[in-house]
Amino acid sequence: MFNKVLVANRGEIAIRIMRACRELGVRSVAVYSDADRNALFAKYADEAYPIGESPPTKSYLNIERILDVARKAECEAIHPGYGFLAENAAFARACEQEGIVFIGPSSHSIEQMGSKIGSKNIMKRAGIPVIPGFDEPLESAQHARQVAEEIGYPVILKASAGGGGMGMQIVKDSSEIEGAFERAKSVAMSAFGDATIFMEKYLLEPRHIEFQVLGDLKGNIVHLNERECSIQRRHQKLIEETPSPLMTPELREEMGRVAKKVARRINYHNAGTVEFVYSRGNFYFLEMNTRIQVEHPITEMTTGIDIVKEQFKIAAGEPISFSQEDVHIHGHAIECRINAEDPLNDFRPTPSKIRRYRSPGGPGVRVESGVHMGYEIPPYYDSMISKLSVWGRTREEAISRMERALYEYVIVGVLTNIPFHKAVMRNERFRSGDYNTHFIEQWDFVPEVKEIIRAEKEKGDSLASAFGLEDKKLAAITTAVAAYSHSLIAGERQNRGQR
Structure with missing residues (x-):
């Protein structure tokens, strides 16, 4: 088992991973943006390092900064959680090249499944049922209209590099196809840096x-x-x-x-x-x-x-x-x-x-x-x-x-x-x-x-009413609780360092 793992994420999933670390006897390392400087996950970790400004592109999506922390903290592995770089083949490959274990699949597996068009074609060749559709990039709104007429409405436009439902456009008839195509392309480019769009038959009662x-x-x-x-x-x-x-x-x-x-x-x-x-x-x-x-x-x-x-x-x-x-x-x-x-x-x-x-x-x-x-x-x-x-x-x-x-x-x-x-x-x-x-x-x-x-x-929520304190008193209690929690975490870190 590893001695030290960097958690390349934030919030509740970072804490979830760090809890597993503690139960396994593994030291955890957090990275945090400016916005998360005082976040609970950054305090919970055994070590925590800043990686940049609040926008994700300047912190949690910055591969080189995260790897710099991993080197500095002498981490043997990185857990990406979900979101951010979790399904980024370039990040997984960079970890592999650096000799750091990526706690996830290989970069090749991520690449194979990273493209919806590519993954569907892989599964079709393996005899696995896939949704009927046109599994090649759509070249234009006119091309999309031609394909939709062949497949039969309703259809759905999807970003090949997408995930989380972002950019999906359901099209019920030909009058909607042009606007849907442009919207899908725009979201795909802004969210994933890849404007490739494909089409599937929209299934009823899915x-x-x-x-x-x-x-x-x-x-x-x-x-x-x-x-x-x-x-x-x-x-x-x-x-x-x-x-x-x-x-x-x-x-x-x-x-x-x-x-x-x-x-x-x-x-x-x-x-x-x-x-x-x-x-x-x-x-x-x-x-x-x-x-x-x-x-x-x-x-x-x-x-x-x-x-x-x-x-x-x-x-x-x-x-x-x-x-x-x-x-x-x-x-x-x-x-x-x-x-x-x-x-x-x-x-x-x-x-x-x-x-x-x-x-x-x-x-x-x-x-x-x-x-x-x-x-x-x-x-x-x-x-x-x-x-x-x-x-x-x-x-x-x-x-x-x-x-x-x-x-x-x-x-x-x-x-x-x-x-x-x-x-x-x-x-x-x-x-x-x-x-x-x-x-x-x-x-x-x-x-x-x-x-x-x-x-x-x-009715007034009775549970919320239990917190019915004056704002000044509430602020004082919040500050005191936070200070006490931070002192406990600091003491635990010190004890773990002495063992």
Whole structure:
């Protein structure tokens, strides 16, 4: 096992990785931007180093600065988390050339899956079902119109180098094609530096199902069952659950077999996720995310397997510590992404200062967060505040537990999507399990969310009221708590250095 690992990320995922480091006896190194100078993850690490200004291009996306810190701190490995450089083949290759272990797949695997066009063609040659479409770059809006007429409307335009749903454009008829093409190209270039666009048939009643896979350097590959990720806004996930309500043992076995075949086809090692679209009895390969996923906690809760620790062990050359036969599903788990965003304003980000904060707890509740009372959410990064995950013996118990946990969650000073999540948990279509990726757009949730907000304001949230202190007293307490926490962390660092 490694002695020291650099975590090339921030926020809650950085803390999640550092916790695994502590349990494995590995020293962790943080890198932080100007905006994150006083962030919790930077204090939690055994060592922390500045890497530049707040914009990601000047800090968390700066490969050379991160490698400089790795050399300086004498790190043997780098864990990229998710986002930023996690799926950057150039970064993985730079680590390989530097003799630093990249805790993830090889740069070649990342390259193979980094292009949606290229990855689809690889899978087609391997006999893996892919979504019907035109798997070559579209040259112009006129070319796109010709292809769409051949495929048949509706179609969807996608960025070949994209991810996270960014830039996707659904086109229902020929009158929309030109504007959609230009928008897709513009977003692709600005977000990914690559304006290559391709087209797929837009499937009706699609469900987004993904399979967690692990591969080691000895050729072993296992899957850890599926996650349902169909509740999305702007093609980006908001709520995930496992197992999927639509899954049968036979379908799980077949999709799991195909997921492992995908990983084996590209000699994959470490943690990854094979994503599928399911529509009317058929499933198709969508893409492979060559990194740990935001929603990995719910898989850990239902399998008892620590995926991040397995990442470390695999990267250190150890075999996967269990077989496929050892993987079972225990109960049901749901994750809600708690974001600083306004669901009544098209889920627009709302970065601000958290004046009061209390996270939920109790049986079956897991909160992963990098914030605290008094924390100022930076406008430069993703709007996620935390991942709230719950486990129950049944899906019904998990939903009830999530409702209870959302009731307990208090965040004052920042608009969040908590009222939206409360409305989803009460929605009959969600509770039935019969939903797809159109769930949000087909549901007029605004009146229900407004009613939840109105009712809470009217009664006065009793938990928020428990923090009803004068601002000066609140500031003094916040400062004192922060100082005490920092002293404990400093003392722990000193003790670890003496051992």
